[in-house]
Amino acid sequence: MKAESVRFEKVTKRFGAVVAVNCFTLHIQPGEFMVLVGPSGCGKTTVLRMLAGLEDPTEGEIYIGERRVNEVSPRDRDVAMVFQNYALYPHMRVYDNIAFGLRLRELRGIVWQLTHWGEARAIRKRIDERVRQVAQMLEIESLLHRLPKELSGGQRQRVALARAIVRQPKAFLMDEPLSNLDAKLRDQTRAELKKLQERLGITTIYVTHDQKEAMTLGTRIAVMKDGVLQQVGTPDEVYFQPANTFVATFIGTPPMNLLQAQVVEQYGKPALRVGSATLPVLQAHAQVLQPRIGQTVLMGIRPQDIYTDRTAPPDALLSEPLHAVVDVIEPHGDRNDVHLLVNGATLIAQLSARVKASEGTTLPIRLHLEYLHLFDPTTGEAMRA
Ligand SMILES: Nc1ncnc2c1ncn2[C@@H]1O[C@H](COP(=O)(O)OP(=O)(O)OP(=O)(O)O)[C@@H](O)[C@H]1O
Numbered sequence: 001m002k003a004e005s006v007r008f009e010k011v012t013k014r015f016g017a018v019v020a021v022n023c024f025t026l027h028i029q030p031g032e033f034m035v036l037v038g039p040s041g042c043g044k045t046t047v048l049r050m051l052a053g054l055e056d057p058t059e060g061e062i063y064i065g066e067r068r069v070n071e072v073s074p075r076d077r078d079v080a081m082v083f084q085n086y087a088l089y090p091h092m093r094v095y096d097n098i099a100f101g102l103r104l105r106e107l108r109g110i111v112w113q114l115t116h117w118g119e120a121r122a123i124r125k126r127i128d129e130r131v132r133q134v135a136q137m138l139e140i141e142s143l144l145h146r147l148p149k150e151l152s153g154g155q156r157q158r159v160a161l162a163r164a165i166v167r168q169p170k171a172f173l174m175d176e177p178l179s180n181l182d183a184k185l186r187d188q189t190r191a192e193l194k195k196l197q198e199r200l201g202i203t204t205i206y207v208t209h210d211q212k213e214a215m216t217l218g219t220r221i222a223v224m225k226d227g228v229l230q231q232v233g234t235p236d237e238v239y240f241q242p243a244n245t246f247v248a249t250f251i252g253t254p255p256m257n258l259l260q261a262q263v264v265e266q267y268g269k270p271a272l273r274v275g276s277a278t279l280p281v282l283q284a285h286a287q288v289l290q291p292r293i294g295q296t297v298l299m300g301i302r303p304q305d306i307y308t309d310r311t312a313p314p315d316a317l318l319s320e321p322l323h324a325v326v327d328v329i330e331p332h333g334d335r336n337d338v339h340l341l342v343n344g345a346t347l348i349a350q351l352s353a354r355v356k357a358s359e360g361t362t363l364p365i366r367l368h369l370e371y372l373h374l375f376d377p378t379t380g381e382a383m384r385a
């Protein structure tokens with residue numbers, strides 16, 4: 001089956017005075033796995049519900065393929081939605097749960113007359129083949145005769161997925177479908193889901209508030225905040241080139257550190273002053289900082305890009321040491337998240353557990369200058385050449 005594109009064109013949704021989604025434009029490629037991510041209440045579910053036809057947009061257009069679907073009824077949009085609370089029919093066996101939607105659709109329109117029995121039998125056979133094929137794909141063949149209450153959470157989840165897949169929809173819409181599973185099962189199901197989506201090639205829009213899940217699943221990620229799309233890009237793009245401080249601190253754990261820095265001139269070139277230290281900057285950064293000499297900017301550095309003299313890789317372009325005081329150490333086995341006080345600001349460094357630091361002592365740290373990010377302190381927008 002041919003995969004379809006999905007397009008939102010300047011879509012706004014208001015609930016009374018609440019603007020749930022604000023001028024949302026997003027183009028999803030056929031077969032793409034797009035993840036919508038953002039904090040609670042940012043409008044993710046509303047976007048999905050509008051695509052499914054369960055909410056009408058206040059403004060804007062929605063397309064599935066070339067077809068504008070604003071006025072198309074949910075049933076005729078041919079999308080399958082999997083929710084967090086994937087209610088299975090409790091009185092039906094797994095087999096019938098999966099087959100139910102297909103039967104409704106395929107047998108609709110058939111007039112129950114004696115002359116149609118042959119046709120109905122052929123349809124039943126086709127449905128049976130599809131159900132068994134999908135059950136095999138999701139490894140739930142042995143569960144087909146069970147009732148939902150006789151299944152584990154993960155198995156139920158797979159039945160819900162099977163029910164969506166069996167319909168071969170134009171698009172899958174998934175709203176936090178894994179959030180009811182425990183951590184281990186969630187990791188496992190997530191990996192399976194990714195493989196399955198690649199195999200089926202069906203355009204998928206997946207909603208989560210978990211940025212880690214977004215990073216592992218998405219071909220591209222759309223980051224939302226307060227109903228507004230902040231950035232769309234591959235996991236690499238949103239991680240390495242965040243468009244603003246929101247994306248920078250939302251994607252990645254622990255979040256990117258933001259520090260105020262003064263733009264000064266050193267040896268005729270712009271540099272950044274943090275406390276008593278002056279950091280040289282790369283050529284690309286110098287260009288954007290030149291007009292801002294004398295001003296303050298926000299400097300971003302990821303916890304993974306902070307080193308001590310002991311941990312510094314030999315080829316890294318590092319700053320001179322900054323004076324930091326160890327505030328709190330959070331052990332994570334091989335590494336520690338070390339909370340540091342630098343020039344009145346708190347900064348988290350992810351350091352090898354082999355770095356022996358103790359709370360209250362001084363630890364000179366070095367920043368990887370190639371991985372500095374610069375943001376406008378007023379707008380929060382990334383400053384790029
Ligand atoms: N039917 C409704 N009536 C009024 N306000 C609504 C309605 N549905 C959603 N909202 C509001 O719209 C905003 C977006 O809600 P939405 O459910 O899309 O967020 P979300 O990103 O899915 O959040 P979560 O991660 O918590 O599920 C919220 O402020 C919410 O309160």
Ligand SMILES: [Mg+2]
Nearest residue numbers: 044045046175
């Ligand atoms: Mg939601």
